[in-house]
Amino acid sequence: SAAELLQVLEGVEGQQLKLTDREEELKTACIFIITVPTPINTDKRPDLGPLLTATRTVAAALKKGDIVIYESTVYPGCTEEDCVPLLEQVSGLQFNTDFYCGYSPERINVGDTKHTLTSIVKVTSGSTAAIADTVDSLYASIITAGTHKAPSIKVAEASKAIENAQRDLNISFVNELALMFDKMGIDTRDVLDAAETKWNFMKFQPGLVGGHCIGVDPYYLTYKAEQLGYQPQVISSGRRVNEHMGGFVAGKVLALIADKGTEVQQAFVLVLGITFKENCTDIRNSGVVMLYNSLVAAGAAVDVYDPWADPLKVAKEYSVPLLPEIDYIKKYDAVILAVAHNEFVQIDFEVFRASGAVIYDIKGVLDRSLTDARL
Amino acid sequence: SAAELLQVLEGVEGQQLKLTDREEELKTACIFIITVPTPINTDKRPDLGPLLTATRTVAAALKKGDIVIYESTVYPGCTEEDCVPLLEQVSGLQFNTDFYCGYSPERINVGDTKHTLTSIVKVTSGSTAAIADTVDSLYASIITAGTHKAPSIKVAEASKAIENAQRDLNISFVNELALMFDKMGIDTRDVLDAAETKWNFMKFQPGLVGGHCIGVDPYYLTYKAEQLGYQPQVISSGRRVNEHMGGFVAGKVLALIADKGTEVQQAFVLVLGITFKENCTDIRNSGVVMLYNSLVAAGAAVDVYDPWADPLKVAKEYSVPLLPEIDYIKKYDAVILAVAHNEFVQIDFEVFRASGAVIYDIKGVLDRSLTDARL
Structure with missing residues (x-):
C-alpha cells in the first residue's frame, strides 16, 4: 500500500x-x-x-x-x-x-x-x-x-534454482543420517562433531526445513524436469526425507512419553517455536506445523509458544493457537525445543525436567544433560 | 611380500x-x-x-x-x-x-x-x-x-563412513543436474560457473564416480541401515544416479554418432582413460568400465587408451584390451575424454575433429570449440 x-x-x-x-x-x-x-x-x-x-x-x-x-x-x-x-x-x-x-x-x-x-x-x-x-x-x-x-537467461535461471536445492539436499543427508543413527543407537551430533574435524567435511545440521526458499525452490526444478521426462531421484528423495522429519520427531517424542508410562492420548506436549528459523517472525512453510499436526493426530494435547510469531497469522494460516505465555505450572509430559530463538535457549529447562517431562532438543543447542534426546 | x-x-x-x-x-x-x-x-x-x-x-x-x-x-x-x-x-x-x-x-x-x-x-x-x-x-x-x-568406537566409525557418503551425494546432485539440464538444453558447467560465484555454493563437478572410497563407503552405511530396518533414500538414490552416468554418457555419444548418419553397430569409438581419476594408476571401481560396457553392448567397436593404467591388470579385472598407442590414422566416429590425465589435455583433438569424430568431454577440461558436448 x-x-x-x-x-x-x-x-x-x-x-x-x-x-x-x-x-x-x-x-x-x-x-x-x-x-x-x-x-x-x-x-x-x-x-x-x-x-x-x-x-x-x-x-x-x-x-x-x-x-x-x-x-x-x-x-x-x-x-x-x-x-x-x-x-x-x-x-x-x-x-x-x-x-x-x-x-x-x-x-x-x-x-x-x-x-x-x-x-x-x-x-x-x-x-x-x-x-x-x-x-x-x-x-x-x-x-x-x-x-x-x-x-543465457536459462543458465542464469538455473544457477539460482540449484543453490537452494543443493542446500536442501545437504540437510536431507544429515537428516537421513539422523534416521539411520537413531536405529543404530548413535547420537548424530556426536558423529558430526567428529566428522567436522576433517578439513573438507561440510557442516550441516539435521532439522526441520521450512521457509520460502530452501523447501520451495527444489520443487521448481523437479517440476520442470518431470515435465521434460526426467524423474528426479536425488533432489526428490532429499525433499521426501526433509518433509518427513516433523513426523519422525513426533514419533520419537511420543515413544519417549510412552516409555515413562503415560498414554499418548492423555499426553500434554509443549512445543517451543513455530517460525521457520530462529529469531525471525517468518512462519512460511514452517516445519514445526508438520510436527504439531503429527502430535495432534496421535491424540496428544499440544501447546505451542512462540514470542516471535504473530498469533493471528499462525491461527489463520495453520489453525494453531499460540500460548500467550509459557505455563510453568502445567505438568507437561514432553517439551520440544523446535526453534532456537534466543529467548528459548535461556529458558530454565530444569523446571520441566523436575516435573518429569521428556525434553527433546531438535536444534541441538541445549545442555545435553537436560535433554532426553536430540535430533 | x-x-x-x-x-x-x-x-x-x-x-x-x-x-x-x-x-x-x-x-x-x-x-x-x-x-x-x-x-x-x-x-x-x-x-x-x-x-x-x-x-x-x-x-x-x-x-x-x-x-x-x-x-x-x-x-x-x-x-x-x-x-x-x-x-x-x-x-x-x-x-x-x-x-x-x-x-x-x-x-x-x-x-x-x-x-x-x-x-x-x-x-x-x-x-x-x-x-x-x-x-x-x-x-x-x-x-x-x-x-x-x-x-565411542561407534561414533568414530560413523564419522568416517559419512565423509565419503557426503561427497558421493554432492557429486550425484550435480550429476542429476546434468541429466536434467540435458533435457532442458542447458550446459551444466555454464550453470555451475554462474552458481559458483555465490560465496556458499559448493563446487562439485559432474562425472563418473569410481575408486576405492567414494563409490564404496556409502554401501557400508546403507548395508547397516537396511539391516536395522531403515531403507536409505537420499544416499541410495545418489548412488543410483552416480552408477548411471557411464550409461548416460554412452547414450549421448551414440545419439551424437547417429545424428551424423553413422550406424551405431558400425561405429568406432575411442575412449581416453580408464583409471578412476586423473594422473593415477588406480583402476579400482573405475566408472569408465560402465561407459565401455554400455558402448560395446550397443554394438560399437571401442578402443581404450590409458598410458597410466597397467594393461595386464585392466585385461584381467575388466576384460578390456588397452591400445598401446593412439591410432591417429584410424577414423573414429567418436572420441570420449573420460579421464583428465595431463597427457590427454595436451592431445591435439583437432586431428579427431577433422576426421568428423564426435568429441565428448566428460571432464569439462577441453576447449569447448573442440567438443560436441560435455557432461
Missing part, C-alpha cells in the same frame, strides 16, 4: 528513490525489475500467480526499447516460455524486436549483515547479447563485488 | 621403523593397528574378508593388556560386533578385561601433498574411557594437527 511504501522511504537517505504503487507511473520507466514471491501451491507445484500478475501490470506500461528484468526464483525457461508470451500478448509488442528481457537472480541472505546486496557477486543475463551487456552494466554500477554475465 | 616391505623401508630415514610379514614377530607388539582394504563384493555389499583375516592373524598373537586399533573404513558397530567376537574366539581372551580395542579412521587423501597424515586432525576412540585416552595419546604424539576423541 502507499502507506507501507512511505514507511520504507523514510528509511532511505537522500530521497533519490521514488516509490509508487500507482500503475500509471510505470510508464515513465524504461527498465522494469520484477521481484515477486514464487511460492508453491498445496500440491507442491510452482505457483506463478504473483509473477504473471506483475508481468501483466508491467506489460500494460511497456514501450518500444524497454527491458523487463526478472529477479524471482523460477525454473529454467520460465522467463522466456511463461512471461514473454504474456508480455507480448498484453503489450502488443514483439520480443527481442520491440522489447527485451533480462534475468538476474536475487542472492540476498535475509538477516545476514555480512553478505549484503552490493557485496555479493550478481549473475546477470539478457535476451540478446547486447541486452545482456546492458543488464550487466546496470548491476555492475551498484554491485561492488562484481557481476557474472551468464551466457 | 618381504621384498616389497624392504622397498618401503628404503624410503624411510633413520631406520627406526621395523617392517615384517612374519606372523611370529607380532607377539612382540602390545598395540596392533589394523588398516586393510574394506571393499564391496559384486552385490555391492561389504566384503569384510581382508578385515577378518587380519583380525584372525592379530588374535593369534594377542596377549593380556594388548590393544587392537582399527583404521579401516567400516559401518558403525563393525569393530565391536564383527571383529571383537573373532578376537575373543581365536585368542581365548576376554574383551575389555584381557584386551581392548580402539578405532581411528584414516583420513589420508592419496596424492594430496598439503593434507598429510600429521597435518590432518585424527579422530580417536577406545572400548573403555581409559583405553580411549591411551589411543588418543598415542596418535596425539605424532599428529601435529591434533586429535578429536570421539565418545
Whole structure:
C-alpha cells in the first residue's frame, strides 16, 4: 500500500528513490525489475500467480526499447516460455524486436549483515547479447563485488534454482543420517562433531526445513524436469526425507512419553517455536506445523509458544493457537525445543525436567544433560 | 611380500621403523593397528574378508593388556560386533578385561601433498574411557594437527563412513543436474560457473564416480541401515544416479554418432582413460568400465587408451584390451575424454575433429570449440 511504501522511504537517505504503487507511473520507466514471491501451491507445484500478475501490470506500461528484468526464483525457461508470451500478448509488442528481457537472480541472505546486496557477486543475463551487456552494466554500477554475465537467461535461471536445492539436499543427508543413527543407537551430533574435524567435511545440521526458499525452490526444478521426462531421484528423495522429519520427531517424542508410562492420548506436549528459523517472525512453510499436526493426530494435547510469531497469522494460516505465555505450572509430559530463538535457549529447562517431562532438543543447542534426546 | 616391505623401508630415514610379514614377530607388539582394504563384493555389499583375516592373524598373537586399533573404513558397530567376537574366539581372551580395542579412521587423501597424515586432525576412540585416552595419546604424539576423541568406537566409525557418503551425494546432485539440464538444453558447467560465484555454493563437478572410497563407503552405511530396518533414500538414490552416468554418457555419444548418419553397430569409438581419476594408476571401481560396457553392448567397436593404467591388470579385472598407442590414422566416429590425465589435455583433438569424430568431454577440461558436448 502507499502507506507501507512511505514507511520504507523514510528509511532511505537522500530521497533519490521514488516509490509508487500507482500503475500509471510505470510508464515513465524504461527498465522494469520484477521481484515477486514464487511460492508453491498445496500440491507442491510452482505457483506463478504473483509473477504473471506483475508481468501483466508491467506489460500494460511497456514501450518500444524497454527491458523487463526478472529477479524471482523460477525454473529454467520460465522467463522466456511463461512471461514473454504474456508480455507480448498484453503489450502488443514483439520480443527481442520491440522489447527485451533480462534475468538476474536475487542472492540476498535475509538477516545476514555480512553478505549484503552490493557485496555479493550478481549473475546477470539478457535476451540478446547486447541486452545482456546492458543488464550487466546496470548491476555492475551498484554491485561492488562484481557481476557474472551468464551466457543465457536459462543458465542464469538455473544457477539460482540449484543453490537452494543443493542446500536442501545437504540437510536431507544429515537428516537421513539422523534416521539411520537413531536405529543404530548413535547420537548424530556426536558423529558430526567428529566428522567436522576433517578439513573438507561440510557442516550441516539435521532439522526441520521450512521457509520460502530452501523447501520451495527444489520443487521448481523437479517440476520442470518431470515435465521434460526426467524423474528426479536425488533432489526428490532429499525433499521426501526433509518433509518427513516433523513426523519422525513426533514419533520419537511420543515413544519417549510412552516409555515413562503415560498414554499418548492423555499426553500434554509443549512445543517451543513455530517460525521457520530462529529469531525471525517468518512462519512460511514452517516445519514445526508438520510436527504439531503429527502430535495432534496421535491424540496428544499440544501447546505451542512462540514470542516471535504473530498469533493471528499462525491461527489463520495453520489453525494453531499460540500460548500467550509459557505455563510453568502445567505438568507437561514432553517439551520440544523446535526453534532456537534466543529467548528459548535461556529458558530454565530444569523446571520441566523436575516435573518429569521428556525434553527433546531438535536444534541441538541445549545442555545435553537436560535433554532426553536430540535430533 | 618381504621384498616389497624392504622397498618401503628404503624410503624411510633413520631406520627406526621395523617392517615384517612374519606372523611370529607380532607377539612382540602390545598395540596392533589394523588398516586393510574394506571393499564391496559384486552385490555391492561389504566384503569384510581382508578385515577378518587380519583380525584372525592379530588374535593369534594377542596377549593380556594388548590393544587392537582399527583404521579401516567400516559401518558403525563393525569393530565391536564383527571383529571383537573373532578376537575373543581365536585368542581365548576376554574383551575389555584381557584386551581392548580402539578405532581411528584414516583420513589420508592419496596424492594430496598439503593434507598429510600429521597435518590432518585424527579422530580417536577406545572400548573403555581409559583405553580411549591411551589411543588418543598415542596418535596425539605424532599428529601435529591434533586429535578429536570421539565418545565411542561407534561414533568414530560413523564419522568416517559419512565423509565419503557426503561427497558421493554432492557429486550425484550435480550429476542429476546434468541429466536434467540435458533435457532442458542447458550446459551444466555454464550453470555451475554462474552458481559458483555465490560465496556458499559448493563446487562439485559432474562425472563418473569410481575408486576405492567414494563409490564404496556409502554401501557400508546403507548395508547397516537396511539391516536395522531403515531403507536409505537420499544416499541410495545418489548412488543410483552416480552408477548411471557411464550409461548416460554412452547414450549421448551414440545419439551424437547417429545424428551424423553413422550406424551405431558400425561405429568406432575411442575412449581416453580408464583409471578412476586423473594422473593415477588406480583402476579400482573405475566408472569408465560402465561407459565401455554400455558402448560395446550397443554394438560399437571401442578402443581404450590409458598410458597410466597397467594393461595386464585392466585385461584381467575388466576384460578390456588397452591400445598401446593412439591410432591417429584410424577414423573414429567418436572420441570420449573420460579421464583428465595431463597427457590427454595436451592431445591435439583437432586431428579427431577433422576426421568428423564426435568429441565428448566428460571432464569439462577441453576447449569447448573442440567438443560436441560435455557432461
